[in-house]
Amino acid sequence: MTETENAARGAAMLPEADVTPAVLIERAKAMVPALVARQHETEQRTYYAEDTHRAFRDAGFYRITVPKRYGGYEFGFDTFLQVAMTLCRACPSTGWMFCLGAAHSLFAGSMFEEKAQAEIFGGGDFIAPLVNAPYGTATRAEDGGWILDGVWRYCSGAPYATHLIGNTVIAGDDANPPRRLLFIAPRDQWDMLDDWGGQLGLKGSGSHSIRISSGRIPDSFGIEVNFEEISVTEGTPGRKLHAHPQYGGAPASSMALEGAHIAVGMCQGALDAYTELMFSRTTIIPPFLPRAEDPDFQLWYGKASGMIDAAETLVLAASRRWHELSGLPVGAFTAEEDVRIAITCREATELAWRAVDEILQPTAGSHAVREGTRLERVWRDLSTGRTHASSAVLLTTVANRGFAQLRLASARRRPAPNA
Structure with a gap:
């Protein structure tokens, strides 16, 4: 076809x-x-x-x-x-x-x-987990395509996925060092393993592992690039192909936006659960008022609400900035702007998490965090989500250093202000 x-x-x-x-x-x-x-x-x-x-x-x-x-x-x-x-x-x-x-x-x-x-995109609908870490190996097939072997972990969305986007290593030889391959593999080239659900939280997130055994993909389904070094400053195939400029946007910050919107949504759910408790539970000391009428609970509720609302404002602003940069001429979405959006997302996530971990969960009471309650589940899911390598490691170390280096290099190039 x-x-x-x-x-x-x-x-x-x-x-x-x-x-x-x-x-x-x-x-x-x-x-x-x-x-x-x-x-x-x-x-x-x-x-x-x-x-x-x-x-x-x-x-x-x-x-x-x-x-x-x-x-x-x-x-x-x-x-x-x-x-x-x-x-x-x-x-x-x-x-x-x-x-x-x-x-x-x-x-x-x-x-x-x-x-x-x-x-x-031949089927219209598209679902594809994306795994940044390089697992498995890739070798050239006789027809010029790629043969893939390995197991890719934490493939969220795998149960109904149409594809897998993964990273792997092309074996080197005496003349050529090993190099990376970003690939996309259709569903008929891999199997999902039954290995998810035993974690503290996100038990229903479909983050199963995927195994590929001698899977074959055409050459056009592979890109020889280190994922973390992808740059859009020279343009992208999608920017040339599609009308919407978002297909020229930077991928690292788009993925940080995913994580931040997920976290803020979870925390909004925690606040929903806490709101119900404000009307259904009373204080533990006389005159046993509904929590909604108690000054202390009003204070905690207001503080947590403000923090979560502020986090939402941050992620929505970061999303707007991402779209604005994508719509500018090619070259405007620099590495510095990419990392800037990513660390903004990190701060929004941290702010929303603190509202739940420091205010809502402790003051809700042990009754509200029994196993299976909505607030308990959100706390577990948030705790597990925070262990994601991007949130826990990359956005707190590599991103900070990278942004500082890029921002300081820009500052060094700028002329000194007039005295």
Whole structure:
């Protein structure tokens, strides 16, 4: 099938030609009560249910940032992030699995060439976990493609994934050192392992491992690049191919935005649970007022609300900045701007977490954090999410140093102000 035929097939599958971003966000909000009610079964299953998957598919959630020429909506990444944040507010596991599976149509639509994209997006819907760490190996096939072998861990979204985006190592020889390969592998080239659910939290996030045994992909499905060194200052294939400039945006900060929206959504869910306690529970000393009428609980509630609202304001502003930079001429989205957005996301995540960990969870009382309660689940899920390598290590070490180096180098080049 030609690239033109693939594009036409995807466009013909577009579910609703007149749908708007606001409609999709409202559809996500309408799903909140059911997702809250099904959190326990989601954890038991280790991923969200088949009917939930169908509901997301029918709502168009898996096509939000799929390019329009391949049957997607090509809406802004900010629309996707708001949908993900809403789902995380309801059920952290479900929101995490959805976000870290469906978000990467943006990455695929940005980084791969037209030939690969026409095949990658041939089905319209797109779900692909993205694993930054280089696992396994890649060798050249006789036909010029790649043969992949290995196990890729923490593949959030794997149960319903159409693809895997991974990183691996191309073995070297005496003349050539080992080098990295960024690849995309269709579902028929890999198997999902039954190895998720035993963690402290995010038990239902579908973050299973994926095994590839002699999997074969065409040459166009691989890019020889170190993931952490990807730059968009010279443009991207997607920026040339698609109308929306977001396909020229920097990927590191887009992924930091994913994590920050997930965290803020979780914390909003914790505040929802605490709000219910403000009306259903009383103080522990006379006159046994409803917590909503007690000055201390009002103080704690107001403080935590302000912190979470401030975190949301930060992530929304960071998202706007990401879109603004993507829309400027090629070269404007520098490495410094990329890292700047990423560390802003880190600060927003930290602020929202502190509201839950330092205020809501301690003052809710032991009754409210029994196993299976909403607040207890959010605290577990947030705690587990904070152990993600990007949040716990890269954004607290590499990103800080990198930003300082880039900012100071820029400052050194600027002329001194007039005395």
